[in-house]
Amino acid sequence: MEKALFIIIAVIAVAAALNVLIQRNPLYSALSLIGTMAALSVLYVMLRAQFIAAVQIVVYAGAILVLFIFVIMLLNAPKQQLQIDKQKGLRYLAIPLAGLLLAEAFYVVWRVQDIAMPVVKEGEEAVGTTWSVGVALFTHYLLPFQVAGVLLLMALIGAVVLARREGDK
Amino acid sequence: MVPLSWYLGLSALLFTIGAMGVFIKRNTITIFLCIELMLNGVNLTLVALSGFFGDVSGQLFVFMVIAVAAAEAAVGLAIIISIFRNRESLNVDDADTLKL
Amino acid sequence: MQPGQLAIDFHAILPEIITVLAAVLIMMIDAFTRRINRRVAGAVALVGLAGAAAAVVSLWGGKVESSFSGMIVTDDFRLFFAMIFIIVTFLIVLISLRWVEDEELPTGEYFMLLMFATTGMLLMSAANDLVMIFLGLETTSIATYVLCGYRRRDLRSNESAVKYFILGSFSTAFLLYGIAFIYGASYDPNLSPVATTNLQLLKERLASDQLFSGPMLLAGAAMMLVGFGFKVATAPFHIWSPDVYEGAPTPVTAFLSTGSKAAAFASFSRVFILTFFAAAPVASGMTDSAVSALREVSTNALMVMAILTMTIGNLVAIVQNNVKRMLAYSSIAHAGYALVGMVAGDWRAVAFYLLSYVVINIGAFAVIEVIARRGDKRTEIADYSGIGFQTLGLAAALSLFLLSLAGIPLTAGFMAKLLVFKSAWAAGFHVLVVIGVINSAISWYYYLRVIVAMFFREPATGFQRPVLARSLVAGLVLAILGTLYLGILPGRVLDALEKASDIMTTAARR
Amino acid sequence: MTTDQLLEWTIKIGVIFFILLTTVAYLSYVERRVAGWIQLRVGPNRVGPFGLLQPLADGLKFIFKEDIIPREASKWLYLIAPAAAIIPALMSFIVIPFGSSVTLFGREITLHVTRFDVALLYILGVGSVGVYGVMLAGWSSNNKYSLLGGLRSSAQMISYELSLGASIVGVLLVAGSLDLVTIVEAQGATSGYWLGFIPKWNIFLQPIGFIIFFLSAMAETNRVPFDLPEAEAELVAGYFTEYSSMKFAMFFMSEYFHLITVTSMATTLYFGGWNGPFIAEYPFLSLVYFVLKVFIFIFIFMWIRFTMPRFRYDQLMALGWKVLLPASILNLIVTATVILFVN
């Protein structure tokens, strides 16, 4: 049952991911990516990372991709203007490189021992709940948390300074 | 019970698809989307490991990654906006001032 | 969960706190004054950096402590690199004080971003946990993405930013995947925490060879190698850097090629030398363990990377006609030399190399910035024709920096190369030394090309003597003095480095 | 997980679907009636007694109206957009507790479909995904009015989503959980009363938070005075200018679903949810309390709609960013500080 669910979700995720590549219009790619994100969110729940699953939806699907689609819609650009020039050969490198990457990854996967998920106590102290994330965030991850705050502030300034109109001072 | 290796395999697949996309796509935004896809692949690995280990730190890492991805998206799209505006206003057809 | 106590130690992150506060202060000044006076923003940045430097000095003293649950470690490794970053930003601020105004760019944000980038770099050197490395790296990267595209009206600058951004994030993904694998490999159900990204714990686990999955460890290291390879622009992951360096505004290019590169090297060394290599001493008995395989494989990979990087960087630099682009390839080549030090497993040599390199390179870019004039218009080598005797001081300074980059004795560049090659030889990588030396010889050609243009060719028409801002002169003089000081009297710095402690050889308190 | 449970869930969801659809149908009727009442008009009164069958007629009309896909539109997106609007709108209901548990057919049945750790975050997430419907509708119609309307609407939605989220944090500080059932239970009789009679509803702890929440919620659902995206006079009909027949109805419905969601949330978070007197003795009363509270809110919403003038767009954004967001942050800081020193 669970495996079946996993397979369905995985197929959705991969299909959506491939669709990102197949689509020519970035808008469709972005929408397709939402599918992958949502699928992953389901997997996160299956892995008991409930909080992260929700964050995935709220931030990724609900904010990051909104921004993407906003930009795509606002620019509504002819394809050419959004392109960056690359070496021609790079395209043909993609397949072998991807093969290499996959081979490496699957070598790892192949050799990994399968362990059982530990049985955890019920309730909010379990790994993956908001509580566990919240406590970790303020104890062991206190500094990374603050750095993330700084990072976001900086991104705010940086993004605004680039995107705002020329005349603005 | 889904084994750990399935999760890892899936995430590797997603990561690879993303990486491939970075190589073959030419549209900047799509490339960026592919990078997000790669990050998601990584996140799945981390969450899977974290879940199977019963250790929350992997999830915290993912939390940070998501936050950073948001910051990156904001800045990245701002850059794309700025280049777009310039290209549009300059009306340059093929603006490869910098060759690779 | 994680090891150790929380250990909130504000002293330990004082440099970072100061830089962040300086940035916030600049931000507030920028927000609340009508038309920001660049001197105020710049001055705040400089004062902040001086404060950070003072904080670094106050932390000095050979002690090794980890704080914030092992996220941060205070050892001389960190402090030395921190000093490098502070020097970099200090010089960059000096050389760009006037420039930002002349280019009519938003002033406050510029210094703010520089300070944030510095914070990120400081964190990268202090990080003792992969999550901190990641965050520090991203803080630096995102700030520099913006800085690259800072000249918004300039298409070159835009494209530079896009390229840097795309490849930077691409490499981050690789780095992250590597981190994820390393995290997985560190799993040990009998220990607490069961899996970790803390480098110190990681080292202990690797050393005990109780790994969850050997292949995972190797794959993780390989991915991280790719990730860091991109960040420090080593071949074959260097393709982004010439475009980016050429297109970015010159002071930003200087910052990219020195600051963020040095920071990436700091983390690179922290992970590879101080963790992976330290976990598998060469003479250890575990010959067929994953850890020793890791050391062997990554050493070989680094070696190949070093050779490729040096060679490609130098060979391609020869045919460049744009000074910035040429220096970009030169920067690639120099990353190769620094990699030689990494192969040897000697972070001290790497650190000294970077210290020397940043001082020299910023000096060189300062001159280029002045000569390029507004809008980075004059950056072709042809633009340098005959300016040698028209603006002798600048040309002489640039010549000094270029020769130092080529590695002429009595300058920092030579001492740096000497140290790196020496430790590589001592570690038995003779081939690497020879290749490095041959590459140095090649590099003379293109460095001399600029000097040839400046002094030997007929003056190009239309060159006017640039007006030098006082701050820029101060930066230049500092760079020159630094170049000479490190070349002639490196004793004190070297002594300090020799005595420097690092967390993996000295047990950390807490 | 047993088949029984699966069945229970499915049935509950089915029931909710049914109730929601009817409610929405009649809400439109009610709204028109309310409008009539407030504006001294008549409202629908022809179909059936008091016009009660009007919604049915409307539905039939929607179904049989001609379905037009504009020539220039991106066909697929055009079709998907209403679905993208309505699906998220439907999804949040599973975590809302409509009442305590009742015994039915010899089984104890909770009056909420499910509860889990991140329920509130789930609602926020689903709500934020709802933006896509608007954006895609605006984009795919390939009409300037639609596009601008869509952009405006989505910009407004996301702006207010922020203050909405930030104001909820105040409640969370008090309640200490994201699980709505827990939040409701904490406001119940078991927690006791202040001064012996005031129920421990969060509204008394978070009045400012509630006001922010209420205003944000109103804007989030595009209600007047925040219905600028639809500003008929300026932008024709906003993002769904080009939509007709059933697809138009879907947008219409999803808006009502949202309305119900936010009023339910307001009830749950601030007004004790299904709590009220005598629920221990008569659990069924809890459902009544809940529905009552929700309908009061809906009524208030409608009332405001027909009495208030519309904001200008810049005023609208300024309200969100310059008033509600800072206020919610301030509220948050004050709450945290008070909690720190009170505990």
Place this chain on the structure above:
Amino acid sequence: MDQPGITNYIPILIIFALAVVFATAMIAMSRFMGRNRPTREKLAPYECGVEPVGTARERQSVKFYLVAILFLLFDVEVVFLLPWAVVFRKVLTSPEYQHLKFVFYGGMMVFLFLLVVGLIYEWRKGILDWNR
């Protein structure tokens, strides 16, 4: 998936499936049951009969975009607030975390400080003014 607390998420899948079915049904209904007599006029974009005038979007679009950017970043910050809010009160009351009381408080205050600073900056820079 038979883990405590996880099964409760299954209804999400159920309602999603049902919602999809419902939405599809509605769309299909209108498609197949409605009259379908398209004419050129009907299919033309609704333009109030006015011919479109060039792109006056540029100025406007940047504002929209900036709002989206601000939203994204503040949204992430809000998401950071949630777990803190959830644990805060319990941390204060449970003896196990007593010594961390001020860490939880101070940590979030620092974070909020950064958030507020960002907001002030945007405010002063006029990013939040729509009519500029």
Place this chain on the structure above:
Amino acid sequence: MDNYLLTIILALPIAGVAALLVLGRGDHEGALERKTLLKWTALLFALATFAVSLALPIMFDSAGGLQFQTNVPWITAFKLGVHYHVAIDGLSLWLVLLTTLLTPVALISSWNSIHHRLREFLISMLALETGMIGVFVAMDMFVFYLFWEVMLVPMYFLIGVWGGERRIYAAIKFVIYTVVGSLVMLAGIIALYYLHGQATGNFTFDIETITKAMQARPFLSSVEQDWLFWAFALAFLIKVPLFPFHTWLPDAHVEAPTAGSVILAGVLLKMGTYGLMRFNLPIFPEASQHYAALISALAVVGIIYGALVAMVQPDLKKLVAYSSVSHLGFVVLGIFSFTDQGLQGALYQMLNHGISTGALFMIVGMIYDRRHTRLIAEFGGLANVMPVFSALFLVVTLSSIALPLMNGFVGEFLVLVGTFTSPTLPSARLFTALAATGMILSAVYMLWMYQRVIMGETRNEENLKLADLNVRERLALAPIIVLIFLMGIYPGPFLSRSDAATRAIRARVNHAQAPARANEAGEQGSRGAGEQGSSHASRTGMKK
């Protein structure tokens, strides 16, 4: 026992540079006076340096080893053990003097020929002087390398800024050749430093220490010796330049301004041969032995090739340049003969070549100043219009040909004798014979050149108007003419001071001869085997 004399000599030209910088540029108003002032300042410092350096031979103890030592720790961290160690011995004494002499001479000779960037020119000359002296006095490999490289810069500028038409090409070629060699040497230095440190525990760059350690107990396997030998030799042979590496030389010489050519030919080339004697022979005696034949063969090829090519050159400067290739071949041949005479002769020939060829370049420069051409065909019959010039030219030409009673003769004769009697060189006699052929060829092309330039009718009208040498030019040539005869007639004081040093080298090489192979045999076992062999060798060495 620190003695700062050498440091003073090193510092004086730098002080001159500082003085020139202070005096300001020469392109402003009152430029003429300013230029004169600058020239006099530079000359003054150069002469002062020369004067101080004259104390060296006077105070020199012929029997002693290193003298005038200064040894101050410089960089001690990381076991670098760099010392500021300067000293001279018989090997370097005369080379230092040659340098200090040629610099003022070169300055005088180009007194009026530099018209632009005068200050920078003078600065380059003085900086170059310090660099060259530094190379000869450095007793620490680090310091040696430092001067070796730093000296390149002023030379590079001399060629590049004040050179002829193809100066850029020549300058770059010069630098790249040299740098390739010197960087390989750097690798060698690092390796030697490390291997020595590893074997003895004493990490140092000190040349003397390493040489002695190598003598006491060879710490290099023969493979290592071979590699290191070539690492060093490559740098030096390029600088010499030996036959296949010589192509940079004609270009550099032709394009360089007169002063540059004088210094280049007079001093710079000697640094190569000096390096061979300082490093290769004492530190890698076995490898030196091993490759002596090869290098000697190349040297002989160089002698004959240089001479033959010189013969057909239409350009005076090029002719002299190729003659340098030929002459330096003698020096190398002498060095690799491993005999007292050969080494002495080589050293002496280095001085001779510095003086004669320097003088030749000055002379070419003098007529170039007048006619702005160096083509032999343009001249002819100058004896009629420039008698003094012709006479001095003749002396220098004969010196270059190595006429008896002239300095060249002593040197080349010693070399030939040394080579002929070399115990180690295979087919030494053949080499000697071929080298002697080279001597004859040199007489041919030099005299032919002299004849074409000076003798005969004054065909070209422009030549009729030429003025004879003025006082300044005569002054410049005077010390050289004196030295040509002095060294030819009375070489005693010169040779006696270098005798001890060359003997030591010879002893070192021959002494290592036997163990070279023994060492190899003992390689598999311990290094101790080598010690046995060397003690055996020292006995045989003593018997000689």
